[in-house]
């Protein structure tokens with residue numbers, strides 16, 4: 541039997557699996573014992589899609605092509621590819637009307653996230669703080685980072701996949717409780733970041749976006765990308781900030797009166 545009673549305590553005689561490779565059921569020798577798992581304190585991440593017209597896509601692509609000609613590989617932050625972030629005004633793409641088809645619906649989606657998902661106060665002023673684009677060729681990655689820090693002011697961030705192939709370039713969010721979980725009993729393969737498809741994922745959660753998808757997340761949430769596949773990947777990142785109109789008062793009001801699309 542896998543369970544032995546020693547000095548009043550019960551101990552698993554084997555490590556997780558029986559000789560046939562099945563999970564050890566530590567309750568099977570006892571009557572009236574059952575257990576269910578509740579995963580508490582989730583972090584809300586929303587996804588959706590904004591599809592440009594052919595003309596909107598073309599005009600934005602032509603504009604970005606001009607910026608890629610100026611950019612240098614690996615020159616920006618944790619990027620191995622090209623980024624407009626290093627260029628003058630390259631973090632202010634929202635100022636160009638060529639992106640209005642993206643920035644306006646994205647602002648609506650973030651307001652929806654703000655009010656209906658994280659349920660923050662309603663009397664706020666929200667604006668786009670920064671917006672830049674990264675281009676990945678095959679094998680390029682973005683290293684681990686977040687969009688908030690001690691001197692920044694971004695609250696909600698999103699990434700939009702202007703161009704993306706089916707393989708590679710997935711975004712991976714890091715469990716913000718990682719250091720806490722490391723103080724607790726854990727699956728022995730906790731440190732393998734390549735565990736996908738089965739078992740617990742304590743450390744990273746992978747999202748597999750398609751072209752024209754967006755992903756909204758709290759700016760503090762660390763993330764990185766997997767190496768890009770063979771097709772070019774252009775990701776447009778946006779940071780949003782929201783501030784109460786009167787910090788001393790609050791109107792949390794009724795929820796769900798936005799006319800825009802909800803996160804899905």
Ligand SMILES: [Fe+2]
Pocket residue numbers: 685686687763777
């Ligand atoms: Fe990012």
